[in-house]
Amino acid sequence: MEIIETRIHAVVVIDVKGRIDSTSAGPLQERLSGLARSDCAGLVIDFKQVPYISSAGFKALLIAAKHGEESGCALVLCGVVGEVRRMFEIAAFDQVFSILATRKECIEQLAAWPKPEGAP
Amino acid sequence: MRAFPRRAFMRKPANLLFGVDESPPLSVALLNGLQHAGVIAINLVYPVIVFRTAGVTAEAVTALLGIGCCILGIATFLQALHKGPVGSGYMCPATFTATYLAPSVLAVKTGGLSLVFGMTIFAGLLEAALARVLYKLRAFVPVELSGLVILLIGITVSLVAIRTFLGTTTSAPSAAEWMVAGATLAVTVVLNIWGKGLARMLCALLGIVCGYLAAFFLGVLSEGELGPIAAASWIAIPHWEHSGWSFDAGLVAVFSIAALAAALKAIGTINVCQRTNDAEWVRPDSRSIGRGVLADGLGTAIAGLFGGVGINTSTPSAGLVSATGVASRIVAFVVGAIFLVVGMTPKFTALLAVMPRSVMAAALLFAACFIAVSGLQVISSRMLDVRRTLVIGMGLITGLAVEAIPAVTAGITGWLKPIIGSSLVFGTLVAFLLNLVFRLGVRRAVVLDIDPAGYDPVKIDEFLRAQGAAWGARPDVVNRAIFGVTQLIETVLEPEGSPGTLHLEAGFDEYNLDVRLRYEGVALEFPQTRPSLSEIQESESGARRLAGYLLRRNAERVRADQAGSYAIIQFHFDH
Numbered sequence: 001m002e003i004i005e006t007r008i009h010a011v012v013v014i015d016v017k018g019r020i021d022s023t024s025a026g027p028l029q030e031r032l033s034g035l036a037r038s039d040c041a042g043l044v045i046d047f048k049q050v051p052y053i054s055s056a057g058f059k060a061l062l063i064a065a066k067h068g069e070e071s072g073c074a075l076v077l078c079g080v081v082g083e084v085r086r087m088f089e090i091a092a093f094d095q096v097f098s099i100l101a102t103r104k105e106c107i108e109q110l111a112a113w114p115k116p117e118g119a120p
Numbered sequence: 121m122r123a124f125p126r127r128a129f130m131r132k133p134a135n136l137l138f139g140v141d142e143s144p145p146l147s148v149a150l151l152n153g154l155q156h157a158g159v160i161a162i163n164l165v166y167p168v169i170v171f172r173t174a175g176v177t178a179e180a181v182t183a184l185l186g187i188g189c190c191i192l193g194i195a196t197f198l199q200a201l202h203k204g205p206v207g208s209g210y211m212c213p214a215t216f217t218a219t220y221l222a223p224s225v226l227a228v229k230t231g232g233l234s235l236v237f238g239m240t241i242f243a244g245l246l247e248a249a250l251a252r253v254l255y256k257l258r259a260f261v262p263v264e265l266s267g268l269v270i271l272l273i274g275i276t277v278s279l280v281a282i283r284t285f286l287g288t289t290t291s292a293p294s295a296a297e298w299m300v301a302g303a304t305l306a307v308t309v310v311l312n313i314w315g316k317g318l319a320r321m322l323c324a325l326l327g328i329v330c331g332y333l334a335a336f337f338l339g340v341l342s343e344g345e346l347g348p349i350a351a352a353s354w355i356a357i358p359h360w361e362h363s364g365w366s367f368d369a370g371l372v373a374v375f376s377i378a379a380l381a382a383a384l385k386a387i388g389t390i391n392v393c394q395r396t397n398d399a400e401w402v403r404p405d406s407r408s409i410g411r412g413v414l415a416d417g418l419g420t421a422i423a424g425l426f427g428g429v430g431i432n433t434s435t436p437s438a439g440l441v442s443a444t445g446v447a448s449r450i451v452a453f454v455v456g457a458i459f460l461v462v463g464m465t466p467k468f469t470a471l472l473a474v475m476p477r478s479v480m481a482a483a484l485l486f487a488a489c490f491i492a493v494s495g496l497q498v499i500s501s502r503m504l505d506v507r508r509t510l511v512i513g514m515g516l517i518t519g520l521a522v523e524a525i526p527a528v529t530a531g532i533t534g535w536l537k538p539i540i541g542s543s544l545v546f547g548t549l550v551a552f553l554l555n556l557v558f559r560l561g562v563r564r565a566v567v568l569d570i571d572p573a574g575y576d577p578v579k580i581d582e583f584l585r586a587q588g589a590a591w592g593a594r595p596d597v598v599n600r601a602i603f604g605v606t607q608l609i610e611t612v613l614e615p616e617g618s619p620g621t622l623h624l625e626a627g628f629d630e631y632n633l634d635v636r637l638r639y640e641g642v643a644l645e646f647p648q649t650r651p652s653l654s655e656i657q658e659s660e661s662g663a664r665r666l667a668g669y670l671l672r673r674n675a676e677r678v679r680a681d682q683a684g685s686y687a688i689i690q691f692h693f694d695h
Contacts (some may be wrong), residue, residue: 006285009554017681019577019578021577021606021610022610022611022613022614052577052603052606052613054606054610054667055607055610055663055664055666055667055669055670056608056610056614056663058656058666059663059666062653062656062657063657065656083599083603087603087670090670090674091650091666091669091670091673092650096653116448
């Protein structure tokens, strides 16, 4: 699995490429949590090139989201389609995470959200 | 005598206004009946072509069309019957069909109308006989093969249209005729793409009306041709001196393929009716399908008996029922009654009888597009491996070669000619025989031993995908099986890993995909509810229970057994 990071002002866009399973979920979670706790205002995770996500991947996302919540960094997902979308839906995680269609919408959403106190 | 149990527990879906057993207000029934009749009416083009090719008088064509409309009414009533051995009981009207067009045109050119009618009776009786062995048919006619038949029908219809217009035995079309054809096609297409509501639904009918008007104003339809229409009475029982029935063994192959195609289409249409009427539909009710195909076959046989061409269940009508939400059987009786009345209105059938070839060709070309593409969609609805690709590819290519290259059939004579000379027959036959041969070696069940040390989920994905293609399974069901297996193995191997060799079995038939994994260890838990977010985030057991929950939701049925030190997990997926 590959992770490509792009910064757009205070928002970090993460492109994930490859399967998110028990072998790749650990490193993904560490990277996401590290960013969530850093000085970014928002984290966009693009699933366009992710063909598969398992329970380990969801656990990684949930932990990163929790860390983000604690440090005022919001998590938004995009590119959630096909089989990955189906997994989000059967676990009802599409109600837990904020999921938008495109990267552009995610960045606009993050810009529109009010920042919690103490956040950059 | 065997009882014929009816659908006992059907739950009406929320989007259906009137279910099959309900009675809508008369105005709703009438309006819906008219809509269906309008959609079906354009298929009167098929018998018009056959009768005009026969070269009989306009009065004879008028009478035959009148008989044809009455036959549609009778066949629609038969299909709607819900007590007894005949009829699916659904609002599933009858229509003339492209399926019988090429065979009927061949028959009329070979032996006149008596041969058409005789062979149509044969096809109808054959289809009725097939109704009893339908469940065996499915094994020999995989879904993509029925898609190929539909595609070849679309192609042959388009060729009939072009040949009718360009006139292989009559004069080439005039400039006015080109304009009429263009106008008919243009109006139909514009209404279909940009029209709304009723205009869109009846686009083909409106296109034909415009074609008639254009033909009149451009002189394609002469005053002389319109004379008989003015002379025809408003109401009369259609009467025609029957030319009898004849039979030609050489046409058995082409009419048999048509009967098979009609049976398959009837199965598909009745399936749609079942799904529309039952919110809890899981799989086809084969008894009502059998009764429906029997009604369809009898309708065709009756058509041949009284002087008509083959009929079939109307698939666009099934779609219209979904769209309008009115599935009541009463509407079927209204449609049948409308056709009986139309059949006894010689003025209307006389108008149909003089349909210019430019209008016919345009209407047929339009229909051919949808038929051909529908066939392509059916073919691509299933995963295709090398075997299936060759079956479809060879069938299509040989069918096309017959049409495109006269040298292919130049030297063929006798009983072989109608088989090899017809693209529909030859293409289907080639595909059917190749399918029988290539089935050798395809196993319904496969096993795979997985060594945890070398476990690669991508290999499992490839293995199951290849197997799915060999089975011709639906890709969405195969995807679910792949998720089930890979998520389960991943969870079983975490956190300590290495429970010994994992033994995977997968089995498939047209309705079921079953997967079984056996491993040394404790069976995974499959909870009914998702663990809480904090449970998932903070504990290993929470994450495992999430995996079990995902697996339970992914399959229709999950079963976990413990046999000593071995756990056996089974997933069932409805196909």
